Amino acid sequence: MIKNVLFVCLGNICRSPMAEFLFKDLVKKQNAEKEFYIESAATSDEEIGNPVHHGTKNVLERLNIDCKNKRARKIVKEDYFKFDYIIGMDEDNRRDLLRFFGGDKDKKVFCLLDFTETPRDIADPWWTGDFEKTYSDISFGLKNFFKYAQKK
Numbered sequence: 777m778i779k780n781v782l783f784v785c786l787g788n789i790c791r792s793p794m795a796e797f798l799f800k801d802l803v804k805k806q807n808a809e810k811e812f813y814i815e816s817a818a819t820s821d822e823e824i825g826n827p828v829h830h831g832t833k834n835v836l837e838r839l840n841i842d843c844k845n846k847r848a849r850k851i852v853k854e855d856y857f858k859f860d861y862i863i864g865m866d867e868d869n870r871r872d873l874l875r876f877f878g879g880d881k882d883k884k885v886f887c888l889l890d891f892t893e894t895p896r897d898i899a900d901p902w903w904t905g906d907f908e909k910t911y912s913d914i915s916f917g918l919k920n921f922f923k924y925a926q927k928k
C-alpha cells in the first residue's frame with residue numbers, strides 16, 4: 777500500500793519543502809517511488825503561493841534537486857484523511873496541527889526527529905539563517921523515517 781506523507785512547517789518555504797524534496801530524492805535513490813506519495817504544506821498563511829526560500833533552494837540545487845515549481849500552500853482539513861504521516865518540524869508545528877485537525881485520533885501527527893533516538897525540534901532557518909544545520913537535521917530525520925515507514 778502506498779504511504780502518503782505530508783511534511784509541515786510554519787511557512788512551507790524553508791524546512792518542509794527541504795524535507796519534501798530531499799525525501800523524494802531519497803525514495804527515488806532507494807527505488808521506492810511506487811511506495812510513497814509526498815507533499816509539504818504550511819500551518820500559517822504567511823507565505824501562501826510563494827516559491828521555496830533561496831536558502832533551501834541553494835541546498836537542493838547543490839544536490840541537483842529541482843524545486844522551482846513548488847509554491848507554498850496551507851494545510852486543509854482533508855489532509856488529515858489524505859495522508860498517513862503528517863510530519864511537522866517542531867513542537868509549535870505539532871501543537872498547530874493538533875489544534876487545526878481537532879486532535880489526532882489516528883496517530884498520524886509526528887515531528888521529524890521523533891523517528892530518531894534524539895527527538896527534538898528542527899530550528900527554523902528563517903530565524904537562524906543556518907540552512908546547513910537544517911539540512912543535516914532533516915537528512916538525519918528522513919533516513920530514520922524511511923527505515924521506520926518501510927517496516928510498516
Ligand code: 4NP
Nearest residue numbers: 785786787788789790791902
Ligand atoms: P519555515 O520558515 O516554517 O521553515 O518555512 C518560515 C518561513 C516564513 C516565516 C516563518 C518561518 N514567516 O514568518 O513568514
